Amino acid sequence: MKRLLCGGLLLTLSVAAAAAEMIGELRLQSLLDEQTDYVLLDARSDAVRNTAPLPLAKRYAPGMFLHSDLVLVVADDDAAALTIANSVPVAAGRIIHAVAGGAEAWLRASRQSMQAPKADFNIPSGTCKPGIPLHEFKEAPAPQREKR
Numbered sequence: 001m002k003r004l005l006c007g008g009l010l011l012t013l014s015v016a017a018a019a020a021e022m023i024g025e026l027r028l029q030s031l032l033d034e035q036t037d038y039v040l041l042d043a044r045s046d047a048v049r050n051t052a053p054l055p056l057a058k059r060y061a062p063g064m065f066l067h068s069d070l071v072l073v074v075a076d077d078d079a080a081a082l083t084i085a086n087s088v089p090v091a092a093g094r095i096i097h098a099v100a101g102g103a104e105a106w107l108r109a110s111r112q113s114m115q116a117p118k119a120d121f122n123i124p125s126g127t128c129k130p131g132i133p134l135h136e137f138k139e140a141p142a143p144q145r146e147k148r
Helices: 001-016 026-033 045-050 078-086 102-113
Strands: 021-025 039-042 070-075 094-098
Touching: 021 026, 021 078, 026 070, 026 094, 026 102, 070 078, 070 102, 078 094, 094 102
Parallel strands: 021 094, 039 070, 070 094
Antiparallel strands: none
16 A cells, blocks of 8 residues: 555656756747747746736746646746746646746747748638628717706
8 A cells, every 4th residue: 555655656746847948039939939828927036027027927926826738937047947947837738948038038039929920821701791780889868967
C-alpha cells in the first residue's frame, strides 16, 4: 500500500514539474501569430505593473487557476520569469513559456503580430449583402409632463 502511494506521489510530482521554456521575441511573435487562446501572466512588481500595465494580462498569484493550454509569463527579469513559469501548475497539454526580455519584448512582439495582415484572409461571400433588417430602432415619444 505504501509503495502504491509513494509511486502515485512521485508520478504526480514528475508531471507537475515539467520544465518551462524561455522564449525570445521572434519565437513569441510566431506563437502569437499561431495562437489566439493564451494567458499572459504579469509577474512584475506592483510598482512596475501599476506604472506600465500590460493589456489583457492577468496578475500573477501563486497557485492561481489557469484555464488555457498556453501560458506566457512576463516578469521583472528573465530569471524571475523562468522561476515563476516553472512554478505554474501543469495540466495535460499545457505549454508554459517565460518571455525573455520582459514586458518590452512582449509589447514589441504583440504589436508586430497585430500589425501583420494575414495573407489568406478573405471575407466570406454572402455576409455583407443588403436585405431586410431584423430589427428597426424607433425613437420613443417624449415623456408628457403633468401640468399643475
